[in-house]
Amino acid sequence: MSRLFGSVRARATLGATLVVAVALVAAGTAVLLSLRSNLIGEAGTQAERSARAVASELAARTPYDRLSGLDGDDRPVQIVDEDGTLVAVSEDLERITGTATGEVKPRPSAPAGDGDDGADDSRGDDSADSGDSDDSDDASLSPGEIGDETTFSNGSATIDGDTEDYRFAAVDVETADRGRLTVHAGAPLAAEHSAVSTTLTGMLIGLPLLLGVVAGVTWLVTGRALRPVEGIRREMAAITASEDLARRVPEPATHDEIARLARTTNATLAALETSVERQRRFVADASHELRSPIASLRTQLEVAAAHPGLLDLDGAVEDTVRLQHLAADLLLLARLDAGERPADARVDLAALAREEAAERPGVTVDAEPAEVTGSRGQLGRVLANLLDNAGRHARERVTVTVRREGAWAVLGVADDGEGVAEADRERIFERFVRLDAARSRDDGGAGLGLAIARDVAVRHGGTLTTGAAPAGGALFELRLPLARSG
Numbered sequence: 001m002s003r004l005f006g007s008v009r010a011r012a013t014l015g016a017t018l019v020v021a022v023a024l025v026a027a028g029t030a031v032l033l034s035l036r037s038n039l040i041g042e043a044g045t046q047a048e049r050s051a052r053a054v055a056s057e058l059a060a061r062t063p064y065d066r067l068s069g070l071d072g073d074d075r076p077v078q079i080v081d082e083d084g085t086l087v088a089v090s091e092d093l094e095r096i097t098g099t100a101t102g103e104v105k106p107r108p109s110a111p112a113g114d115g116d117d118g119a120d121d122s123r124g125d126d127s128a129d130s131g132d133s134d135d136s137d138d139a140s141l142s143p144g145e146i147g148d149e150t151t152f153s154n155g156s157a158t159i160d161g162d163t164e165d166y167r168f169a170a171v172d173v174e175t176a177d178r179g180r181l182t183v184h185a186g187a188p189l190a191a192e193h194s195a196v197s198t199t200l201t202g203m204l205i206g207l208p209l210l211l212g213v214v215a216g217v218t219w220l221v222t223g224r225a226l227r228p229v230e231g232i233r234r235e236m237a238a239i240t241a242s243e244d245l246a247r248r249v250p251e252p253a254t255h256d257e258i259a260r261l262a263r264t265t266n267a268t269l270a271a272l273e274t275s276v277e278r279q280r281r282f283v284a285d286a287s288h289e290l291r292s293p294i295a296s297l298r299t300q301l302e303v304a305a306a307h308p309g310l311l312d313l314d315g316a317v318e319d320t321v322r323l324q325h326l327a328a329d330l331l332l333l334a335r336l337d338a339g340e341r342p343a344d345a346r347v348d349l350a351a352l353a354r355e356e357a358a359e360r361p362g363v364t365v366d367a368e369p370a371e372v373t374g375s376r377g378q379l380g381r382v383l384a385n386l387l388d389n390a391g392r393h394a395r396e397r398v399t400v401t402v403r404r405e406g407a408w409a410v411l412g413v414a415d416d417g418e419g420v421a422e423a424d425r426e427r428i429f430e431r432f433v434r435l436d437a438a439r440s441r442d443d444g445g446a447g448l449g450l451a452i453a454r455d456v457a458v459r460h461g462g463t464l465t466t467g468a469a470p471a472g473g474a475l476f477e478l479r480l481p482l483a484r485s486g
Contacts, residue, residue: 009222016218021211028203032196039192040154040167047169048150050075051185055173058181059144064088064106075186076157076166079106082180090159098155098168099184141180147172157186165189228252232262245273278431279337285432286330293323329448332381333431336455342375346483349411350402352376356383357400363387367402370409371483374460379480382456382464385449386413386476393417394473404482408462411478414469425466429454453478 054069054077064070069077070090078099079088086103093104141147151170156163166186173181228250235249248269251262297319304311350367357363372379383400390398394415401412420428427433431451450464453476457464462480469475 009219009226012222013215013218017211017215020214021207024203024207024210028207032199032203035199036192036196039195040189043167043187043189043192044152044169046187047075047152047167047185048171050077050187051150051169051171051183052146054079054183054185055146055171055181058173058175058178058183059146061175061177069183069185074159074162074188076159076184077186078184080182080184081178082182087178087181092160093157094161095158095163096155097157098153098166099186100170100182141172141174143174143176145174147174154189155186165193225258228254228258228262232258232265236265239269245269245276282333282431289326289432290323293319293326297323326448329452332378332452333448333455336452336459340459342378342456342460344373345376346371347374347376347379349379349409349480352380352383353400353402353411356380356387360387360391360398362391362394362396363398363400365400365402367400368404370402370404370411372409372460372480373483374480375456378456379460382453382478383411383413385453386478389449390415390417390474390476397471399469399471405479407482408479409482411480412475413478414471414475415473416469416471417473419468419472420466420474428466429464 050069054067057067057069058079064079064087067077067079067088069075070088075090076093076096077088077090078086078093078096078101080086080100084100086101086106088106089104096102096104149172153168153170154165155168156165165188167189168184168186171183171185173183175181232249235247239245239247239249248266249262251266252259297316300312300316300319304316349370349372350365351369353365353367357365387398387400390413394417397416399412399414401410401414403410403412429450432447433451454464457478457480460480462478464476464478467475467477
């Protein structure tokens with residue numbers, strides 16, 4: 001069970017179903033309450049209409065036994081005087097609750113008026129038309145006048161053996177011959193009960209069915225939407241098991257988040273493949289570069305052990321120095337690849353250029369002050385590598401320039417050699433790359449100097465590029481962001 005609800009598909013289905021369930025219950029409750037209120041209001045209107053019709057007849061001095069509202073229909077009517085005594089009641093009324101009195105046997109407090117006199121009185125017709133409630137005071141009614149206020153209540157009544165719930169309306173009327181009377185008339189609530197019950201039954205049956213449909217549709221739609229994710233997961237698991245970084249996850253033809261996830265995953269795999277391949281090539285090239293000086297040094301030592309007089313001490317020292325430099329380069333590259341962050345010191349490139357060029361013949365410096373932030377040792381290594389490279393290929397002179405361009409400090413190293421072909425201007429920054437044709441005077445470097453220089457530049461937030469120098473040789477430009485003032 002925990003595994004089932006641990007899936008995104010199951011949680012999405014459950015969440016959608018719960019949200020729809022809450023919405024449907026809230027909407028259903030609102031519908032039932034509104035329906036009940038409307039039907040009760042309609043029953044109250046009918047009860048008020050009946051009460052005012054009887055009140056109009058009373059205002060017209062109609063005798064109790066001639067009142068049309070007491071002729072035995074299914075609507076209970078009570079008439080009480082101002083003392084609360086039941087003076088008239090509809091026929092067949094056996095029991096009643098919810099009105100001013102529960103009595104069903106009338107006890108007239110005064111003789112009924114003459115029917116002919118009541119029939120000729122026209123004031124009842126005028127008062128029957130005033131059915132809207134307002135804030136008038138019913139205590140000041142004139143004879144023949146019907147009160148504007150209506151009081152409502154709920155109760156039940158038994159008529160001819162049938163018991164039902166009713167909505168009762170109470171209306172006051174002032175008569176000339178019988179004083180203040182109150183008419184209680186009821187309208188059945190059977191329609192309200194039936195409608196509410198039918199609606200509730202329909203909701204109880206339809207709600208589970210609708211929730212089932214919502215859950216099923218959500219399950220199918222979510223499964224269809226997440227199908228590419230499962231494909232990505234399976235392919236990633238296969239890549240992990242096979243260690244084949246050349247494989248790629250399937251990319252959906254959609255433009256949604258899953259498609260972007262697949263593209264990002266493939267981009268990550270491509271970068272990882274490039275990195276792994278670069279590391280493999282680096283290890284292979286490093287092994288090759290290390291093998292030569294080590295083999296040469298071992299040979300010289302073995303010869304010296306057998307024939308001390310044949311020891312080439314200068315060659316052994318040269319191989320040892322070469323091996324030391326190569327090891328230092330490899331260690332620096334390893335630190336850069338590991339993401340080592342440069343120091344946060346302020347370095348003046350002009351002073352650094354003069355310092356590096358001081359002991360190099362044929363190097364001229366034209367520099368203006370330009371401070372950058374970073375590691376003085378690493379930036380010095382960059383400049384030294386560029387000067388070594390220029391010195392190996394220059395005919396006569398090497399020029400170092402430092403200038404400011406907007407928010408950048410630009411350090412340039414130019415030689416007057418043969419330059420670098422445009423097709424090779426990016427390749428020379430790859431590790432262990434040496435251009436034999438273009439750089440025929442190379443003295444046997446390992447091909448790591450320019451690679452280290454560019455990596456250091458990138459770690460410092462800058463760039464290192466090559467182009468053509470004004471004198472026709474190669475021009476290397478290091479661009480670094482100027483240090484912030486203060």
